[in-house]
Amino acid sequence: MSGNKKQDLKSAAYDIFSKKGYKAAGISEIAKQAGVATGSFYNYYDSKEAIFLDIYIEENNRVRQAMIDEIDWEEAPAEVIGQIFGRARSFVSSNKILTEWYNPAISGELHSYYASEKGKSDYPFHQFLVETFTNRMQAEGYPPEKIQEVLQVYQLFYYMDTHITEKDFPNVSQTIERLATYFVKGFFK
Structure with missing residues (x-):
């Protein structure tokens, strides 16, 4: 020890x-x-929930960092979205800790942490995505108000991910992925 x-x-x-x-x-x-x-x-x-949240956050950050390192961020936007969701699916489905995101016994705790201001500001993957998307749109000459619109849509995806469960809406993650893909294809035409 x-x-x-x-x-x-x-x-x-x-x-x-x-x-x-x-x-x-x-x-x-x-x-x-x-x-x-x-x-x-x-x-x-204080509880099993508290230690699990601690473990989950560390594990999630570790896995998301691996995703950041593997994804080709220079690809076309729709390809990047596909890579994000594809990697997330394969990393999460093979990880007993991260699959608890969908377990009603603990998912409420996890979702409310990531939905909180602290959860968002302490989440490196979330910060990385916002920065990466912003920098890329700036480099491509999008005006600030267009960039804000896209970030607002991203915030909605983030909100859906932390507030809607499989119980509320079956296949929610595949549906969010479809929505994100079509949005990006339409926006970056």
Whole structure:
């Protein structure tokens, strides 16, 4: 163990959540694997939700960084959108932690964090997309009000992603992808 109990708890939680998923993982199991008394868990985290959110944010940032590194950002806009959604699908579907985005037992917590101002401002992938899209449109000579319109549409996509679940609207992510693709094709004609 590292001697840093919070880090030990996070490592143990990451391992257990990765294997078992959110629902089947328990605080006592996490504490035991971390070599920490179950009661001491609460010195570091208020709940299983709290430690899961911590793990989810780190894992999501790690995976999104891998996406940023893999995507060819110079492609035509519709191709870039296809790459973003395609990579997200393959990275998320193979990741037991990130698939919890769709699990009603925890998705409310995750969605409300990412919908919050803190969640948005601390989300490197979100910041990267806004910057990349803005810089690209500026380089292509779009006037500021057109750029604002596109960013407003992007904010709507972000809002839909953090507020609409599969339960509310079946196939929501495929539908958002279709909408984004058609919007970009129409806008950048």
